[in-house]
Amino acid sequence: MGEPVGFLYAHPDDESFLSACLIRQLADEGHAPVLLLATKGEAGQKNGYAAQATKEELAAIRVKEMEKAAEVLGIAEVEHLGFPDGKLDTVDETLFLEAVIRFINKYRLRIVVTFPEDGGNFHPDHMAISRFTTAAVLSGRCPSVQKLYYTLSKTLREKGYEPTFIVDTEQAWSVKAEALRAHTSQLLATEKYFGNLNVFPEDRRYESFVLYWERGQRWPSKTETSLFDDLI
Ligand SMILES: [Zn+2]
Numbered sequence: 001m002g003e004p005v006g007f008l009y010a011h012p013d014d015e016s017f018l019s020a021c022l023i024r025q026l027a028d029e030g031h032a033p034v035l036l037l038a039t040k041g042e043a044g045q046k047n048g049y050a051a052q053a054t055k056e057e058l059a060a061i062r063v064k065e066m067e068k069a070a071e072v073l074g075i076a077e078v079e080h081l082g083f084p085d086g087k088l089d090t091v092d093e094t095l096f097l098e099a100v101i102r103f104i105n106k107y108r109l110r111i112v113v114t115f116p117e118d119g120g121n122f123h124p125d126h127m128a129i130s131r132f133t134t135a136a137v138l139s140g141r142c143p144s145v146q147k148l149y150y151t152l153s154k155t156l157r158e159k160g161y162e163p164t165f166i167v168d169t170e171q172a173w174s175v176k177a178e179a180l181r182a183h184t185s186q187l188l189a190t191e192k193y194f195g196n197l198n199v200f201p202e203d204r205r206y207e208s209f210v211l212y213w214e215r216g217q218r219w220p221s222k223t224e225t226s227l228f229d230d231l232i
Contacts, residue, residue, distance in 0.1 A: 001076060002031040004107035005227065008100065008114040008133045010088060010125035011041040012066035013183040013190070018120070018151045019113065020073055020176035021169045022207050026227070027074025034077045035070065036103045038096075038129045041186075043085035050185035059085075061185055068182035072175065079103060088128035096128070100136040108144040111227050112137060113209065116150035137213060146215050146231055152208035163208035165224045173200045 005026050009015055015023060015035055023033045040059035046052075050061050063080060070078050081099050083091045104112060114133040119126025130150070137148045150156070152163050169176050177197040180190050194201045214220045214230070224230075 002029075004032045004034045004076065004109055006034055006036065006104060006107060006109040006112045008036045008038075008103070008112065008129055010038045010115070010123070010129045011044065011085065012037055012062045012069070013041070013044075013180070013186050014115075014126070015075070016069055016073070016176065016179040016183065017190075017193070018115075019167075019207055019209075020179045021167045021172045022113075022209070022227075023073045023075060024172060024175050024179075025167065027076075032076035033074065034079075034103075034107050034109075035075050036079050036081065036100070037066070038081045038083050038088055038091075039085035039125060040080050040082055041085055045186050045189050047185050047188045053185075058185065062183070065183045065185060069179045072179045072182055077107075086125060088125040091128070093132075096132045097135055097139070100129075100132045101139065101141050104136055104142040104145060109142070110144055110146045110231055111149070112145055112147070113149045113151070116153050116156055116210070116212070118153050118155045120151055120153045134212070147211060147227070148213040149209040149227070150212045152210045156210060161210050161219075162221075162223075163206075164211040164222060165209045165227060167207040169205055169207060170200060 007015055026033050041062040042055040042059035050058055066078055115126040115130040117130055136142055137145050194204050211220055
């Protein structure tokens with residue numbers, strides 16, 4: 001197995017929305033993307049075959065869908081914390097923090113990617129996993145971590161933050177579309193955001209990441225060509 005690179009998100013499909021092409025690229029380069037999801041997504045939409053699903057059934061469906069997406073993207077390991085979807089901000093803080101620290105240390109991650117403080121879209125679950133991932137990295141209890149990236153949000157852009165690292169999805173759009181399609185129960189929401197997945201969405205072209213923390217320095221202003229730039 002190549003070097004693990006950690007992605008920490010809230011729901012099955014967050015990884016594909018925000019970083020499908022980056023993940024596939026890392027896997028193709030011989031690295032081992034690993035994914036921690038705080039919930040199983042049981043509060044999500046129930047389209048198509050999931051229309052009649054109970055919460056428990058939807059959780060099981062979405063874990064299955066996630067397995068398919070992971071295969072498409074070359075994710076080496078997916079772990080689900082199984083905290084309540086839509087209510088991450090009510091989870092016991094110590095429990096949540098310890099779970100995140102355990103994941104980071106299990107894979108001795110040097111590189112960690114999560115949502116920014118605003119969750120990208122102010123979703124409380126996204127904000128919660130961002131908060132606990134950041135707290136874990138800054139706790140001093142995850143000594144392997146050298147870099148913490150945030151997915152670049154609209155509000156960060158408006159505040160003047162520039163991406164550190166960008167992936168253009170045009171070449172690999174079919175891969176991203178396939179990963180998004182694997183989350184079949186969520187397809188209506190997905191197509192609301194990206195449009196028809198058979199058509200490359202010019203206005204959703206880039207996956208953008210900003211370096212929030214690098215070996216003790218916050219918001220180091222730089223541009224990179226690889227997440228592995230400047231690692232020691
Ligand atoms: Zn989400």
